[in-house]
Amino acid sequence: MWNLLRRHVAEDPLAHRSWPEVGRQMPLLQGLSTDEWQRLEARMRHFLAHKTFHGAHGFALSSTRRLQIAAQACLPILNLDDNAYADWHEVVLYPRAFVSRDPWRDEVGLVHEGEWALAGQARHDGPILLAWPDARRSPEIDGWNVVIHECAHKLDMLNGSANGFPPLHAGMQVADWTRAFEAGFADLNRRLDRGETVAIDPYAAENPAEFFAVLSEYFFELPHVLHDAYxxxxxxxxxxxxxxxxxxxxPVEHPPWSEDELT
Structure with missing residues (x-):
């Protein structure tokens, strides 16, 4: 019995010596109650047991790095179900920003290919890709979190495509969601077109999917800024x-995006 119990403890990823101090140092997780912290840890155990981590280009994957990613990824599903992430199984960490080559369709329907240097990507074919320098600084309270951003895309994809309209829970109204997000997206684009300063990262204006993902970042990091804006x-x-x-x-003092930052 003692040997079996000892083995169970050794296999618990949260039994690593760096946890829970790693989590306690994340500004993003401040204010969680004891019950919420326990639920977060339960989500993390499931996440780490069901997701495979790979280091691209020989990047070393330490237990601490896995824990840092898992804590951020599991915060959005703290009060949801472990199955919210069941349709993907892999996290790929890059030592730096990585290049992605993907096709895209323009306004008249022509398909092009281009290369972009990315901090993160949620791929329709399965994995989440993350640049470690960006993922490491994501727990800071600044409205920018690449892990939450890509996980939001994965939740959005549960309806078959990332379009800013994830499957809603029972009791939520499609009309209310549509009205709020369409009005906010139109308002942000209108303000940017006028050259106004805005409270939200302008990248949210790219399309409805990015709008949902960016505003999810603000929801968890700068909730008061998001609440005041929308x-x-x-x-x-x-x-x-x-x-x-x-x-x-x-509440955190967060300067709006200036015109210089928008160019």
């Missing part, structure tokens, strides 16, 4: 993620 969207995300970061995180 309270109806905040309410929809509160219902979707079944949690309220604004109730656990203190």
């Amino acid at each position: 309270p109806a969207i905040y309410e929809q995300l509160r219902q979707f993620y079944r949690q309220d970061p604004g109730a656990r995180l203190a």
